[in-house]
Amino acid sequence: MNYIFEGFRRAFYLIFTFDPEVFSAVFVSLRVSCIAIVLATIVGIALGFLISINEFRSKRLLITILNTLMAMPTVVVGLLVYSFISRRGPLGSLNLLYTTKAMIIGQFVLAVPIITALSISAIHSVDERISTTAMTLGASGRQTAIRIFLESRFGLLAAIIAGFGRIIGEVGAAMMLGGNIRGVTRTISTAIALQTSMGEFAVGIALGIILMLVAFLINILFHYFQQR
Amino acid sequence: MNHPILNVKNLKVQYAKNLVLDIPELDFDAGMIYALVGPNGSGKTTLLKVLNLLLEPTSGEIYFDNRAISKSSLDALEARRQMTLVMQNPILFRTSVYKNVSYGLNLRGHKKGEMDKMVSEILEMVGLSGFENRKYSELSAGEAQRVALARGLVLNPRVLFLDEPTANVDRRNAHIFEILIKKVNVERGTTIIFTTHDLSQAYRLGHKIISLLDGCLIKSSPENILYGKIDSYNGRKLFVNADPLIKLMIEDHISRSTGVYIDPRDVIISVEPHNPSEWNSLPGNITSVNFEDSHVRLTVNVGIELVAIIDRDSYQFPSDIFGKPIYANFKIYSVHAF
Numbered sequence: 001m002n003y004i005f006e007g008f009r010r011a012f013y014l015i016f017t018f019d020p021e022v023f024s025a026v027f028v029s030l031r032v033s034c035i036a037i038v039l040a041t042i043v044g045i046a047l048g049f050l051i052s053i054n055e056f057r058s059k060r061l062l063i064t065i066l067n068t069l070m071a072m073p074t075v076v077v078g079l080l081v082y083s084f085i086s087r088r089g090p091l092g093s094l095n096l097l098y099t100t101k102a103m104i105i106g107q108f109v110l111a112v113p114i115i116t117a118l119s120i121s122a123i124h125s126v127d128e129r130i131s132t133t134a135m136t137l138g139a140s141g142r143q144t145a146i147r148i149f150l151e152s153r154f155g156l157l158a159a160i161i162a163g164f165g166r167i168i169g170e171v172g173a174a175m176m177l178g179g180n181i182r183g184v185t186r187t188i189s190t191a192i193a194l195q196t197s198m199g200e201f202a203v204g205i206a207l208g209i210i211l212m213l214v215a216f217l218i219n220i221l222f223h224y225f226q227q228r
Numbered sequence: 229m230n231h232p233i234l235n236v237k238n239l240k241v242q243y244a245k246n247l248v249l250d251i252p253e254l255d256f257d258a259g260m261i262y263a264l265v266g267p268n269g270s271g272k273t274t275l276l277k278v279l280n281l282l283l284e285p286t287s288g289e290i291y292f293d294n295r296a297i298s299k300s301s302l303d304a305l306e307a308r309r310q311m312t313l314v315m316q317n318p319i320l321f322r323t324s325v326y327k328n329v330s331y332g333l334n335l336r337g338h339k340k341g342e343m344d345k346m347v348s349e350i351l352e353m354v355g356l357s358g359f360e361n362r363k364y365s366e367l368s369a370g371e372a373q374r375v376a377l378a379r380g381l382v383l384n385p386r387v388l389f390l391d392e393p394t395a396n397v398d399r400r401n402a403h404i405f406e407i408l409i410k411k412v413n414v415e416r417g418t419t420i421i422f423t424t425h426d427l428s429q430a431y432r433l434g435h436k437i438i439s440l441l442d443g444c445l446i447k448s449s450p451e452n453i454l455y456g457k458i459d460s461y462n463g464r465k466l467f468v469n470a471d472p473l474i475k476l477m478i479e480d481h482i483s484r485s486t487g488v489y490i491d492p493r494d495v496i497i498s499v500e501p502h503n504p505s506e507w508n509s510l511p512g513n514i515t516s517v518n519f520e521d522s523h524v525r526l527t528v529n530v531g532i533e534l535v536a537i538i539d540r541d542s543y544q545f546p547s548d549i550f551g552k553p554i555y556a557n558f559k560i561y562s563v564h565a566f
Contacts, residue, residue: 129315129319130319130321132282133315133321136280136282136308136312136313136314136380137312137331137335137379137380137383138305138312138335138336139335140305143335147331150321150323
């Protein structure tokens with residue numbers, strides 16, 4: 001048991017002394033996940049909106065597929081993106097493998113179905129009288145769509161937060177696509193996996209604490225917006 | 229001379245195979261108040277939605293200021309911005325009262341200072357002064373309903389559609405609403421078209437009453453409706469309501485009809501029956517008497533409840549008329565088939 005307590009003691013020391021090894025992983029994680037979530041938000045919400053307000057054949061099937069993709073294993077996404085960007089893949093010439101760009105692509109692919117599917121349910125939960133009301137008050141088609149968007153804003157925020165929660169702690173895609181290069185593509189989660197396997201508990205625990213804090217903050221935000 | 233601000237021709241609305249609205253022609257003159265009455269499912273709300281260009285009719289034309297318009301035409305938005313509809317169960321946007329009320333003004337490009345003034349004036353008019361910063365969730369049902377009305381009124385529309393404006397509010401709020409409706413019509417000349425279940429309200433507020441039954445216009449208020457079948461006896465054509473058994477003499481040309489109605493204004497109450505060769509006289513007793521502004525509404529139990537509307541000036545029954553045997557009389561040609 002002693003080595004665990006010792007691990008925690010050293011972990012707090014590393015956190016409070018701003019250990020460069022620990023914080024470099026934190027910054028890589030935040031940078032990659034923030035860029036990925038911004039891109040996934042733009043695409044996911046736009047897709048969610050288009051799917052919600054248009055009626056077309058196989059809409060249900062599409063929503064079912066999106067819901068399935070929400071639970072897609074991260075290593076499968078890693079594998080999929082890897083096959084495209086590895087040297088022999090169709091995008092091999094872009095030399096993306098083992099860069100943060102590759103990790104952003106992987107996390108983007110993971111987050112888009114979540115944001116899209118949750119946006120659809122957020123927009124569907126807007127009372128249908130909202131669009132009629134906007135029209136009776138003189139809104140054009142575009143202005144009515146903006147009103148629906150504004151009415152579903154809390155649900156959309158919850159969708160983005162859920163997407164961020166999914167990618168900030170994932171290991172599979174980040175490991176396969178980033179390669180876990182120290183100071184470059186090493187994220188909190190890949191660092192924990194590596195440090196623990198090397199017996200460096202303290203660094204692992206320090207990073208674990210920070211990751212838990214991030215997840216905790218995300219959950220607080222998520223519940224806050226869901227209850228609005 | 230009033231001119232029609234809205235009229236419809238050969239209007240038909242069909243859902244699946246059900247014809248829910250079938251109106252050959254209907255005019256609405258500018259500056260008038262119209263009460264649309266009829267039982268549930270008679271097509272009142274559908275007609276409001278069609279007139280407000282929210283619903284495309286299956287066929288037929290709508291004219292606004294004598295110009296043909298439709299939901300999909302290019303100038304539909306411009307026409308729609310001169311009318312507004314306050315729904316039966318209005319919903320407020322999830323924001324402040326100010327943003328709710330100023331929404332339509334904002335769409336029309338009004339400046340902030342102008343909007344502040346207009347919002348504050350209209351809130352005062354509906355009795356909600358100082359409510360600008362309240363959130364939608366902090367309002368009572370009656371207050372929310374008044375905010376929804378203010379949101380429409382602030383636009384100063386030429387035509388105001390109200391779908392059952394007082395159905396979900398208490399008596400006090402209903403009274404406030406009625407006063408407001410009259411005030412808006414008189415002070416601004418707004419044409420108002422409202423639906424109601426409350427016929428006495430229709431008579432109180434409406435300059436004209438439009439009755440709908442199964443999507444068709446009928447010539448009286450939708451009361452005194454009987455369902456049954458046509459029969460004949462001794463060469464006279466009869467309409468027979470089976471339960472309770474009521475037989476009415478009808479005009480010879482009526483055939484193949486399953487329903488008839490009698491205009492309440494055609495029903496005359498008397499102590500003795502009228503001449504049986506021209507009149508239907510049904511024995512019964514009076515169950516209620518309501519004095520309205522210009523008329524008296526009587527309900528008479530003749531097996532079913534019949535309504536009679538009599539001018540206040542010609543009402544001459546003693547106060548102990550309740551329960552006494554009387555006759556409800558109406559001419560044979562007052563029985564209309566639908």
